[in-house]
Amino acid sequence: MDSSMKDPDWDPVPLIAGSGGVLTEELRTSHAGRRALMLTRNENPTEFLALADTMDVQVVEIVAQRGRSDKRTHLGRGRLEAIRDELRMAPESHPWFGIDLVLVNANLSARQLVNMTDMLQCETWDRVRLLLELFTQHASSVEARNQVRIARLNADRNVLRELVNRETTGERLGYGAGGRTGWNVALNALNRELKTLRGRQRRYSRAIKERQRQRRASGARTVGLAGYTNAGKSSLFASLCGKPVIVEDRYFSTLETTVGRMQFSPRVLLVDTIGFIDDIPSDLLDAFSATLKESLECDLLLLLLDCSDPVEEVVRKFETSRRELFDRSDPDAGSYDLLVVLTKQDSCSESHVVAVNHALDSFGVSETILTSSTSSEGIEHLRSNILTRLHGPPISFLVSPPNSASDRPIAAIESEIRRNSMVGERRMSDEGLHLVAWIDPADWVRLNRSLGDRIHREVDQPSQAE
Structure with missing residues (x-):
């Protein structure tokens, strides 16, 4: 065979650093021990x-x-x-x-x-x-x-x-x-190859938009988790919804979107995604725009900060996260509801928490919620705050017992209520079933129509749920 048939008609291409393996078939995927x-x-x-x-x-x-x-x-x-x-x-x-x-x-x-x-x-x-x-x-x-x-x-x-x-x-x-x-x-x-991959990404973006449309049509509310990488987003996600996820004390352990229902609240969806990092080119994060949008286009956004970091580090990471959120928000969509959550409470002292809150106050952050996924401190308080922001304060109501054999039993009514609300307290008495729950106003109107005089709103009283 003619040797000219074997050799390409262009210069050989050496492997250079930073090429990402595009110029060689020997792409190295593990660098442990280097x-x-x-x-x-x-x-x-x-x-x-x-x-x-x-x-x-x-x-x-x-x-x-x-x-x-x-x-x-x-x-x-x-x-x-x-x-x-x-x-x-x-x-x-x-x-x-x-x-x-x-x-x-x-x-x-x-x-x-x-x-x-x-x-x-x-x-x-x-x-x-x-x-x-x-x-x-x-x-x-x-x-x-x-x-x-x-x-x-x-x-x-x-x-x-x-x-x-x-x-x-x-x-x-x-x-x-x-x-x-x-x-x-x-x-x-x-x-x-870029053209092919971007075509796939556009199809993926359309699929995300369709999922979001279906969630809105079903009445589900979404809560996005955002923040600096390794701020404890995946740990908090697992604590709130009980869905197993990768939880590692390492940077960028989460790159894809994870969606799960908040525990005991079927109408609230949590969205966990990639974290931010300082001094990263915008075009690098743009490749993850579809993933980020699913987390940022939500009814409530939780901005997580690692409270165990030094105060100056907390401020730096807050500024980076806030900048990325503002840059990637749709100006036509209006402002979203933002709640700052301090994580890893078990790893810092009370005086340190006070110093962190004082530093954040200069940025206009007047309210923060302190949590620890390890000890579960503050998790229920955060859950209550999420539901209150989404549905308003919890309401107390009474489900009356059936008057005849043809009436629906209390258990069936309670099951329907739990499918559409988050029940915080439950108590039985001679009058019937007393419930304290967070429920969307539209769902409350619908329940009143379907149950008639079997459900009565009671005078609001202080409760553990609040």
Whole structure:
């Protein structure tokens, strides 16, 4: 066979760091146990270290260089060359021996990422690439994997465009001429895959809208859970509705939407979804827009904050979450009902809670609810507050006993009431069945029509339910 039939008519494409595996079939999905070197300028590395730890990547050392970011290489060229030489020549006794990954605590441009990879001759991730690898590991559903893949390809396309620009500009003979290169072929393949994935995402968005329409038609109320990543959203979700979910003390353990009915209240649906994080490019979160909308387009939004964090961290995460919520809210839909919930009460002191509330008060947050999913403190109070905001205060009413054998028994009436309300208290007496419940005004009118004189509203009295 002619050798020309075997070889492609374009240049071979080497694997570069940050390409997300689009240029190779050997995409690595697990990075546990890898040893990494972290590079940073003026940024606080604490959160970046936590993200690396979530992936079980061991950061051996942090190399810092103060000053302004270089628009070509982020860190200075001399510092990068020194790091490259030390990585190459590190003997087995050297702490850097075995390092095969460089983490850069910044959102790099495509130009900076490509240049740093060329200079270091080592796989290099910036903050975005680290998040994308983390998302890839944690995406379990088809929808989540589709959204993560779109985010990865968007990031890869910027890198490929930079490489195509290198191939097609310059002063050497052949630069700027027609013809195909390996980078062009890869870029075209990436664009075709993106088009297919976005088509799937549009179908997924339509399916979400149809689910929301059906919920509204059935009279169900939705409560969205939003907040910074690892704020305890999944734990609170499990406590409120009893539905098993992934509950881990790790960043971004939840990437897809989880919907469940609040326990003892069939008409209230809880929606748990991906968390926010500071300094993340908007186009990266845009890939999860369909998932976020399902949580944000709700009757009541719970904004969760980890109360065990230092006060300045609580404020920073509150500002980030609030900014993301405002940026992603539909201005035509009007303002939504927002309730701030402080989680992990069992991990902080009363004085710390007071300091957190005082800091939030400067942002106009006058009411917060303190909870702990571990000890269940505050869970019932939160449940009562949710129902009151959705249905108004609980009402007391009496179900009279049947007057004849043909009348419906009290048990059947109680069953119908429980299907349409959240019963807080129940007591039997000679007069009949006394109930205290949260019930939607429309459902109360319908029950009155169907039950007639068998149901009577009583004078409101203080109760445990309130």
